[in-house]
Amino acid sequence: MEFEEVVQRLKYSINQPLPGKEAQMRMSPRPVNLSRFDPKLPPNHRKGAVLILIYPQNGQAFFPLIKRPEYPGVHSGQIAFPGGKMEEDDESLTYTALREAQEEVSIDPSKVEILGKITDLFVPASNFLVSPIVGISNEIPDFVPEIREVQRIIPTQVSQLISPEINKTTILEINDQIKLDTPYFEIDQEMVWGATAMILGEFIQLLEKGK
Template sequence: MDLQHLQACLLAAPESVPSEGDQGAGFEGLTPAAVLVPLVPRPEGYQLLLTRRTDHLRDHPGQISFPGGRVEPEDASPAHTALREAQEEIGLDPGLPRILGYLPTYRTGTGFHVFPVVALLPPPFDLSLDAFEVAEAFEVPLSFLLDPANHHRERMHYRGALREYTVMPYGERRIWGATAGMIQSLWRRLQTPGGL
């Protein structure tokens, strides 16, 4: 993958950041949050660093996710939120990732307005997982995640309605929900001449 092309496909700056309870621009009281989308260059190709949340958490227990969380009042930007949360959740040194750009914001069915911050994370790096929040951190080949053959549609009843969503099975892990949605957003951004 050409990093220059990737950066050209990403938003150069995050979309406007809503304050908590903002009623404008379709936010309707959604909670602002940001996630780090870390691309790890390995000899075999780029990997995406993901985490699995612990089963006892109130929000998205046991799900595969990117490091991230709610925007706090002291956060200067979505990138600051994503780096702070990655440090808290997986012990990632905030000076290591190189911000490449941003994906379009993602609104979740559980009330979050998420700012995906795409970053290059060159090895070596050390992780120290917060055992309360994170059950594991692992890497998945980006080529696997961006292959539409690995994007499956499933349905479930949620809050009285039948919902469709994307699942990306990887071994025994199921990547779905907002995480799969943001990966698909990255895939769509790369579908331009000179892409993958």
């Protein structure tokens, strides 16, 4: 999809009622962990934000995904958007998303136009309420991965998301007791699942609504 078309669709649809939970659930592992959607979140939950940054490359719309390095933690090696925890000094979740994107992949906040926020998603495994922030850049960012937090950056073409060839399912064995029927996107030979896929599920519906 062309950059200008994607921008116009998002500018329209992000100011309409959001697809929300139902769009997210389309890409949720099954059985669905309904605690993700409980309006009463744990009192000790943490807030975080991620940035979905749309930028042009050869006239087409792209956004960056990142691969986390291997580490002792629940999101080790997973594919994600740039983003992270809201710090006490952060003035807003938008600020958090931009700060983290700058720290992780060197996106320049001054060159990002924020379009808005889509539906929050609670991630039980890490106790985070994640706010996806959508922004645009009129030029290709000069990406540089922060080696401790980012194994690699994956430039992703928006039009890929609506290609049925990348939308797949698998049985994911979390441990001996838990097996999940997991929808995912196969992007650049990587499995994009869980919260990132669920956020993308809503993002795709925003593009559809903006036609």
